Amino acid sequence: MLDRRSGISLYRQIAHDLLDRMQGGELTPGSELPSENTLSLDYGVSRDVIRDAMAVLRAEGAISTTRGRRSTVRKAPEVREILAPQAARITVRMPTYEERHRLDMLEGVPLIVVHTDELESYHPADRVAIITPPADEPA
Amino acid sequence: MLDRRSGISLYRQIAHDLLDRMQGGELTPGSELPSENTLSLDYGVSRDVIRDAMAVLRAEGAISTTRGRRSTVRKAPEVREILAPQAARITVRMPTYEERHRLDMLEGVPLIVVHTDELESYHPADRVAIITPPADEPA
């Protein structure tokens, strides 16, 4: 499975393989991944390499991890559609650590900022889709 | 500076401190951070801890790192304003590793997807702001 001479780091190969296993239906949304220890033995690498692979998947929003529990394949949360105001400015960035906890966001989830003259609203990107106003929409 | 009994991990304390030093003007956009080795000695921690702190800052889009060179404080790139089509659906997520390289994106930069009936366009979040159509905008 792993190729130590491919020039691609082991943790990236493993991250890619785990993503494949999610696509292939072996690892379904909500299901638990094997423990870091198990994966370490399965892939024949150190736990450190497994942790690097998991970090990649967390940063991409693919899995969720909490201490003491095995990581789970992230379920796509319900998406709330938000009608954006007219002439609003929408910017997106990653939240800081403080923001992420204040807004109760998971790792690897961007922050959407909708800015108008009057107000500024913040939205975790995994829970909302922004809909721009249609032509017949009144102000 | 560091408090080993605060209950806050060392790498988070260091990440926070480095962010403060960016805010305070000591580390300006485009400038180089000290090397991991230097920071390791300065803070009195292992290089591993420094690397964890740097990973946090990269994931938040605060710094850029390339192998063989010291990390730099990220400069805010020029923001291009894009007028969104009417009744478009805008979603945001982190790019996969492949997407990130294909679209030439830095770490910690979200991907904006603008979706309409006809087309789907992708935009690195650090280079664009989305403007929703004003009331008098024709279709």
Next chain:
DNA sequence: AGTTATTTGTCCGTATGTATA
């Protein structure tokens, strides 16, 4: 052009703490 030094990337191992089961 080439060698050396610097710097980050990757991988290994170990140990301990803390949260969960």
Next chain:
DNA sequence: ATATACATACGGACAAATAAC
């Protein structure tokens, strides 16, 4: 309480890219 599992921190070693000379 005990066991499992992830988080944090230490250490070392070598590879690979860049910078310096």
